[in-house]
Amino acid sequence: MTRKGLRLSLVTRWSALVGTLLALGILIALGLDHFFPEHPVLVFSVCLLAIVPIAIITIRTQIQPILSLFRALEGTVASYRDGDFSFSLHWPHNDELADLIAAHNALGQVLREQRLGLVQRELLLDTMVQNTPVAMLLVTDFAASAGTIVYANVAARQLLSEGRKLEGHQLRAVLETATPALREALARGGDGLFTAGDAEEEEVYHLARSSFTLNGRRHELLLLRHLTTELRRQEVQTWKKVIRVISHELNNSLAPLTSLAHSGAELVRRGQTERLPQILQTIGERTRHLETFILGYARFAKLPTPRLEARPWGVFVDRLADQVQFRLVGELPQEPAWIDAAQMEQALLNLLKNAHESGSAPEDVELQVRRVQEALRIDVLDRGTGMSDAVLTNALVPFYSTKRSGTGLGLALAREIAEAHGGRITLSNRDGGGLAVTMILPHPP
Template identity: 80%
Template sequence: MSGAAGNGFRLSLVTRWSALVGTLLALGILIALGLDHLLPGRPGLVFGICLLCMVPLSIITIRSQIQPILSLFRALAGTVTSYKDGDFSFSLRWQQNDELSDLIDAHNDLGNVLREQRLDLMQRELLLDTMVQNTPVAMLLVAEGAGGARPIVYANIAARQLLNEGRKLEGHALGEILQQSNAALRDAVTRGGDGLFTTGDSEDEEVYHLARRNFSLNGRRHELLLLRQLTVELRRQEVQTWKKVIRVISHELNNSLAPLTSLAHSGAELVRRGQTERLPQILETIGERTRHLETFILGYARFAKLPTPRIEACGWDGFLAQLSSQVAFRLIGETPAAPAMIDPAQMEQALLNLLKNAHESGSPPGLVELNVKRVADMLRIEVSDRGPGMNEAVLTNALVPFYSTKRSGTGLGLALAREIAEAHGGRITLGNREGGGLTVALILPA
């Protein structure tokens, strides 16, 4: 439909209605003067005839002027209703060049803006839906339902293929779909929280990561489930890790076996010559290198064979006294009154590694500190030092197994502490301290 009238002679509503009223008033005066001339001395009759003539004429004239305006108002109400329904294809026309034409122009401009925004929003929704539908991550949006039923609101192609052989999932209850799926997936979703789970056996084994997020949509609680297949990525990482392990072990074995071979040859040569006075020194060196190699191998074995934690109540006073008898530290603040629910042996090993790292950082021994505190429903154990701290590259890789910046380091201390923390259902964080130094925190469920 066309828009409002173009720019031309402008006649405002006030001017037009003033002219109309003035014209009707002048016409009434003329009729009264004419009747007074025809009927002299009879003012009552003249007034009555004027009313009979002017009232219908005024009503007809005013109605003829108001009717288009009322039609315009009805059209405006109709377009507003169309806007509410999401239809922005209407525009209006007003023949006069007055204030109402400005209103119609503004209304049509609003419709054009809304129409462009709607088209832009539709294009974005189409782009987003295309991206979501074709992502390899299986996505499920689940709403809360009556009686514990959780209807699936949205599912992409990957989710349909994973859970329902490519068929539609929307409208089905999540529990009903999970009953038909793999037991490992069902257990992972039922258990709650994020995590990894494995399906299949031997060569058909697949590893998935489940992530979930809760939010409100239209006043109703929803949960977004994301299932990502990690099998290929984990296998690639596994190969890289094994290569790194083999390089580290080969390097350490060569560093130990080469001197042992040389010392053994030297000892044999001395025995052959009868010069046995240097044999004790050679044998002592061989023993030292052998013990170093044994310690190295035991460290790897301990990391690879970490058992499931045996959680028990452990009082802080006795635990910290046992720890301080093995490595020095300064206790900061008061320990929580409630005992810790931990595996004492594993947690002691983790803290020993962290405290030894703090001493080896170059920090003054008196500034190696340990702080235990309760934060909400979590237990936070912090080991701090005043060494040089870590740069960004080291912070990024410090928790990776076998990564070490020390010449004689195995790269297992922090990795073992991380493994122990995660086995307890917690995590480990590293951060540089203001003023220099590093803080390593074990964050555990209280």
């Protein structure tokens, strides 16, 4: 901010004031000395009586506006501290105090603009939070489903209180009218899915929670997302894909079987039985392929809960080596494997067979088992063609396959078995070519 007109600094103004008072005192002293030359004490006393009151009145007149300005500054600073930035000040003189007031007003303008921006963002955020379909609850002093609800959006109020306000209520009291499944999910701790309702009215929700400290107090944010519609849509899409895959495989098997059966009957009718063994062998091969295909789907759909038992790694790996070729890398862990041997054998056989089918040389297919921190890591490595980014993204999805005759169940079944053991599977391309399939399992205590 710039100010027009003549600028007089505080030093100039006060110097002029003091100089004027001194000049006035000298003039009065000279005049009195002219009339009373024989009485210097009288002259000095009269000068003091005349100049001191004038100086006091003049200085007070000059200082009073400055003191008022300081009080106004104190008041605006207190308003800023309370979050009110609507005040500004004015100073009529063009001096250093005017520069201070200009800087003060500029600061107030910046704070007002920042406050307006914050208010707009808070309004936008509140609108988004209030209208999101995810139910949101912010609870303070959360412990064992206790605590006070300090924030709840529209979805949370509709889900838990038929639209009534929840702020200020105890979470325990609110949960008394909620479904038992929700109470169990909260008591269980952590994130996860839970189901409410029965049969056709069954509803699926996902519970996510996070803790943080706000103003020295522990808070917990609870997010409840309704997944029923989305899951049903995905379920329909999955069933459509399953039906397409099964129909395709059945047609590929049944059409040749029908043709071969017709050819066999025609040969019998003609008495030409020399080709019957070949036809029957082909029918048997196609039948066995179809049986293997159906069993693969049944095994994936009916995977039982794993029965964990201690198994020596040496014996387990030897059984794998009897069925598929691979090279063992490194030493096996001394501790036994705590697994369902049958399921884990099936999973690793699928991974090792995939490694052989990747285009890798058989001697480059490797298996490595090691303990990493508090987990067990199993790597199946090959030097095949690897996978593109799109294939890596979808490789673990059931029924996804890039093989012409693949069912898309090998990796999906391995992932299902790993997750049933409390672990997970990851895929990554190796430097120099090939794929690394890593299974991470929790290590028993």
